[in-house]
Every structure is written in C-alpha cells, then in structure tokens.
Amino acid sequence: MEPRFEPRTISSYKEFSWKRVFLKWEWLLVGILLIIFFINSMLSPYFLNYFNITDATRSFLDKAFIVFPMVMIMLMREIDISVGSTVALSSVIMATVYSMGLPMELAIIVCLLVGALCGYINGYLIVKFKELSAVIVTLSTMILYRGIAYMMLEDQSIGGFPSWFTYFGWGSIATLPFILIVFILLSFIFTLLLHKTVFGRNIYAIGSNPNAARFSGVNVDKIKRIVYTLAGLMAAVTAIFLTSRMGSTRPNIANMYELDVIAMVALGGISTAGGKGNMYGAIIAVFVIGYLQYGLGLINIPAQILLIIIGLLLIMSVSITNLKSSRKLTIFKKKNKEQVL
C-alpha cells in the first residue's frame, strides 16, 4: 500500500527551484531600485550617467554603515535607537580633542573608541539588566549621549579640520568616491561575518529562539555585547564621514538617523520577530532609499515629504514581512505571536 502522503524530508524541502530563487524579497528590492532609476532618469536628464550615480552615494552612504550592525541587532529581536546620538557624541568628542591640540589621526582613533564605548555600554546594560528591554536602555542612552554632546559644545560648532581629513568625505579613488569603496569593503566583511561564520549563525540562532540558543551553549550575552559594540563602532565611522563631509560638527548632527537606519533594515526584509532576513536585502535597501531621496531632491521635493515617504516605506515593508510570516505560521498551525517589547 502506497503512503498517502510523501514524507517530507529536509532534502526534499531544500530542493532547488528557480521559482524560489526569483521570488525572493531581494529581487523585489532590485526591481524597485530599477524602477527608481528609471523614474529618476525620466525626471532629470542629468541623472543617468556614471559620474552622477556614483557621486550621489556621498549624500546617503554615511548613515548606511550603521545598517550592518543594526541588521544583526534586529535579527536578535533587539533594537538600538541611540545610534544617532552616538554619532553626534563621537563626532563632538573627536572635534573637541582635535581643537585641544591632539593630532587628527589620534582624534579619529578617539572617535572610534568613544563610539565603541557607547555601544558597549548599551550592550552591557541590556545584558546585565534583562528585565529592561533594549528599547528603554537605548532610549535613555539616546538622551544621555546627545545630552553630553550638548554639554560639551553647547550651541557652538567646531571646524577647521586638516585638509586630508576632508578627503574622507569628498575624495575619490579611480572615480569611485572613497566612502563608496569603504562601504563596499565593509559590506563584504559584514556579509561574511553574518553568513559565513559561527558568530553569524549564532546570531540567527538567538533570533529564532533565544532560550534554545542559550541551552545549546551559545554565549548569548557575549554576542549581544559584541554586536552592540559594533553598532557603536559603525556609528563612529559614520561620524567620521559625516564630519568630514560637512567640515564642522555640532551637537545636533545625525538627528533621527536611527529612524532612517531602521527603515533601511526593515525594508531590507529583516523581520522584527527575529531570525529572518539577510544582509543582501539590507544592502540593496540602502541604495533603494538613498536613490529615492536623491531623486526626490532632483525634482525639488521638500524634505518633509521625504519624511512621509520614509515613514510609509517603513510601515509598509514591515507590514508585508509580517503578513508573509504570519501566513507561514498558520500553515504550520502554530500561533506564536511574541512581542519583543
């Protein structure tokens, strides 16, 4: 007697199919990106040339560095809303120590250290006080870090950096902007880190089931601390590029960067329920939002409308991923609505 159902083994489940390859969120994003390119080139005849497309990356890539660690954080069902303040604080401290006479090279190292320390404090508090959610910890440090930046500079700004420092923001190597090269380099490193190392697989394990991960011997606390420290470090990298591009710094820079970064990550298909999504989607999403902003700037759409569009994009992309995953859950007849907060 034949069995009525084919037993589903793991190998049959993983069978290769073109449909599965092309019905991925990332391809949808690539499609959206192409549409944006198409519309942009319709709107402005100057858009579609090599120089313009690479040069535009200067305007939006600075905050994109934070996207890498934010992907990891959101994969672990956590969040970090203090990154904008970390950018401001590390930039202000870098400028302050430079104006006090420290050479710029050392000031940059100080900036990176401050960023990493800010991130480590977040991670430490989140791990140490498990009753507190990441939301509340990073909310308090968000106020605190920016508050310290205001304490140091009040309403002043500091500028007058050496000319080679400006190179970070404005220079290019073989017609590729320096920031784009660094971004590509870092995206390779972080993609490898997330997708090809034990560390990365552990992040997925924590995201899909923190308790199971802990019982399987994953050092959840250590990984969380490392990832938050990375977030602070990347915020400092953002601070360097942003300060270099603007030529001066103030305590109110990078305001609301966390929103843009979270929007990019959510659009990249990282599920807020944890454990789903990948780095590629987020990297494509960076360019989707970036070129969207750039294109809207080309046709003089005010920044406020941009706020509306980014907000809509964020809510829509999260809704779509949510509906997708909730449909999957009903297939498995599992009702598992966990809230991170």
Add this chain to the structure above:
Amino acid sequence: MGETKGKQKLITGIAKFRELGLLGFIGVLVVFFQILNPKFLSLDNLNNLITNTAILVILSIGMMLVLITRGIDLSVGSTLALSGMISALFVSQHPNAHPLAALFLGILIGVICGVVLGFFVSRVGILPIIASLGLMNILRGTTFWVSGGEWVSAHQMPASFKGIATGEIFGVNTLVVIAIIIFLVFYYFVGFTVTGRQIYAVGSNPDSADISGINQKNILLLVYSIMGGLSGLAGVLWVSKFASAQGDTASGYELTVIAACILGGVSIAGGSGKIVGVLLGAVLLGIIDNALPLIKVSPFWQMAIEGIIILTGVLFNTFTKRAVERNNLMRRAI
C-alpha cells in the same frame, strides 16, 4: 537574622510605598532648589510650574496605558504637533468659531492618528516601536505639509482660542483643571472599571488574557486611540498656551513623556504602573525643568541631566524589583 529581617522590611516598604519614596525625593529636591534660589517656592513660580506640567501629566497618563500593554508610542510629539497645527489653522480661518470646536477638532485628529497606530499594532502586528517610529515621521511630515512650512503665530489666533489655556475656572488655570479632570477620570477608569483592569491583564500576560476571553486586539486599539486622543487634546492646549503652532512643535517630547512614566514606576515590560506614580513622575520632571534655569544651570546641560535621572530611575526600579522577588522567594523557602 534580625538585620536581614529589617532589610527585608525596608525593601518591601520601598516596593509598597514607591510613590512615597518618589514624593520624598521630590521633597528633597524642592528643599535643595529652595536653598539655592528662594524664588523657587514663590506663588508666581509655583503657578508657572503647575501650568507647565499640566500638559505633561495629560500625556503621561495616556503613555502609561500604552506602556502597561507592553507597547510604546513614539509618535506622541508628532500627533500633538499635527492636531495643534490643524486646529490653529482652523481658528485662524474661522476666527468666530467657538474654542470648543477647535478643541474637539484637535481631539478628533489625535484619535484618528491613534486609531491608525492601534490598527497597525493590533491587527497587522507590527512592533509598537517600529509602527510609531514610522507614524512619527509621517505625521511630522504632514504637519509641515498642511502648514506649508509656515508658522501660525499669535496675531492670527483669536483671543477666544488663546483663552483656552490662559483662562481660569474658579480661579484655577484651565490647563490645570483639565489635567485634574483627566487624572480623576483615568484614576477611576484604570482602577475601577472592567476595561481598565483588562488593560493590566493584557499587559501582564497576553496569553492568559486571551484565554480568559479578553479581546486583546480591541484593548490595544483602545489604548492607542486614548493615547492619540490625549495627544490631540494636548496639541490644542500646547498651541493655545504658547500662542504659536510650528512644524517642529514638541519635537522629541515623547521622550520626556516616557521618562515621566518610567520615573513614576511604570514597568516597560508591561502589566504594572500606578497613575499616582505617573503624576509624581511628571511633577518631578516639571520641577527639574522649572528649577534648573532658576539655579542658573545652562539649558544645554538639561538634556544630559534628564538622561542621567531617567537612567538612574530605571536602574533603581530594576534593583527594587529584583530585591522584592528575591525576598518573596526567601519567604517561600521558609
């Protein structure tokens, strides 16, 4: 042994009368500020302080409900700005309209914003922080959009509209009266109605609430709508008080509101929080806001001081909670 018992008593005492501790802290601060600047406790300044805190109290009560359900609402400041802006535009075009009409318009807009957020949180199942972060941007953008980037300033508003916040009922500022009424209404609602208790039930354990037949989705929707309505009300009061509506009104104010709740002992993990505590938390922040300029602390230091106070409050909360739990375990062991 006697020492540990005494310690136990102290800890349970702190946990039980948390509000009393907060009150004590406020008392110490008041004495401190009074010594540094004798003008602090003058009638004029106290009046100022209370009217300034009224709006914060109104918003904190709404935020408490949201936090109790394990949610968070970051769109409060934007909702406030949008409803304030629209009602200001309304009265500037219809100067003869009754001020109550503007008030209701503001509340209506707030409720609509709240319902939208509640829909996304309860029906679509988006995390509250992400949904409200998105909505915050949308509403802030809409505020700029409806006003065309312009301000609505004092001379465009009829005196009757400005009178909402500056007028007096029985010799007490209207803002304060409204805040007191809302406090009493919600004191009753949260403590003595079925729906109010259900909010706590949903927050402390969503699954058991579901099993007990509580419609969790509707409770969430209700909570965010209340928050929206209160933000809308606060928007009209804000604009009427400061006699100007701007695109960036109350930008970042949601953080102060959340801070007031946390200082008041509302747990962000949901399920616990007392309305009296929230009132005290809001008053504490109000006092700090009011007194720091009086003792000549630079306004730029204010944010960092606020941050430190919030962080300390949050950590203090955790420590007492841990101690209480340990105590309970010890008692069970004996």
